[in-house]
Amino acid sequence: MCANIMQIIAIDLDRDAYEMGLPIIKKANIEHKINFIQSSALSALDELLNENDNRGSSDFAFIDTDKVSYQKYHERMLELVKVGGIIVYDNTLWFGTVAMPEECVKETMKPNRQHIIEFNKFLAADTRVQISQVPIGDGITICWRL
Ligand SMILES: C[S@@+](CC[C@H](N)C(=O)[O-])C[C@H]1O[C@@H](n2cnc3c(N)ncnc32)[C@H](O)[C@@H]1O
Secondary structure: OOOOOOOEEEEEOOHHHHHHHHHHHHHOOOHHHEEEEEOOHHHHHHHHHHOHHHOOOEEEEEEOOOHHHHHHHHHHHHHHEEEEEEEEEEOOOHHHHHHOOHHHOOHHHHHHHHHHHHHHHHHHOOOOEEEEEEOOOOOEEEEEEO
């Protein structure tokens, strides 16, 4: 199924997070197709955007990092992902707390709950994408780049 994938760029501050998945990656025989960049995602994405050839070149992006920066990642993804491509954001239900009254939410969950609520509102109004909120796992939002 992965035979036609040209290249995957994986970005994480923590190399261990990438290495945790490495046995599966090796089993799928796609290690040679993955360029792992150990870096802050914002600076790595900005570096990719410095290369004009990267703009509008990606088919797919999956974002599952610090929730406070999702909107900043989105702006960069809109530059990197081609029209007709897909951008997926993880945790957009934030353990269901986005639909709960604030007083029922644990203090520790509140900051990210607020970031995700704001991001969900932003995406819903963003005319550059068509979105679908999928209530599986912790909620994913699939964006179709228009
Ligand atoms: C919830 S984990 C998800 C990892 C992976 N998607 C998974 O499901 O196993 C979030 C990851 O984001 C990384 N991360 C957090 N902030 C980051 C940042 N500013 N830049 C790059 N990676 C970051 C963490 O190191 C962590 O591995």
